[in-house]
Amino acid sequence: MLENAINSLPGDLRDAVASRLRQRVLSQCDTAYSDSKAIGAENNSREFRHVSGMGEMKASIPATAYHYWGQREGYEIWKDKKFLKKYQEDNPNVKVNSKSGKIQVGYRRDGFIPVGYGRKVKVYK
Numbered sequence: 001m002l003e004n005a006i007n008s009l010p011g012d013l014r015d016a017v018a019s020r021l022r023q024r025v026l027s028q029c030d031t032a033y034s035d036s037k038a039i040g041a042e043n044n045s046r047e048f049r050h051v052s053g054m055g056e057m058k059a060s061i062p063a064t065a066y067h068y069w070g071q072r073e074g075y076e077i078w079k080d081k082k083f084l085k086k087y088q089e090d091n092p093n094v095k096v097n098s099k100s101g102k103i104q105v106g107y108r109r110d111g112f113i114p115v116g117y118g119r120k121v122k123v124y125k
Contacts, residue, residue: 032064040093
C-alpha cells in the first residue's frame with residue numbers, strides 16, 4: 001500500500017520521499033543499537049536477584065526489539081525457548097548477571113542461632 005502511494009508520486013518527489021524514508025529507518029536502527037548498548041552496560045553493572053514467584057531474570061529485551069520481532073513473527077515468538085536462546089547469542093548485551101540469594105542454614109525466626117544445649121547466640125545482620 002505504501003509502495004503504491006510512493007510510486008504514484010511525480011519523479012522528484014518520489015525520490016525525495018524514498019530518501020527520507022531510508023534516512024528515517026537508518027536513524028531508528030542507530031537509536032535501537034545505541035539503546036541496546038546502554039541497556040547492556042546497565043545490565044553488566046547491576047546484579048539481578050531471584051524474584052519470588054517470578055523466577056530468575058535472564059535477559060533485558062529493549063522495547064524496540066520486542067515490538068519489532070513481535071510484529072514481524074508474532075508476539076508468541078517470545079515464548080519460544082529456541083528463539084530466546086538464539087536472540088541472546090546474537091545480542092549478548094541483553095544478558096543480565098543474575099545472582100541467587102544468600103542461603104542461610106540454622107537460623108530461627110527470632111534471630112538466634114542454637115549453639116549447644118540450651119545456649120543461644122544473637123546474630124545481627
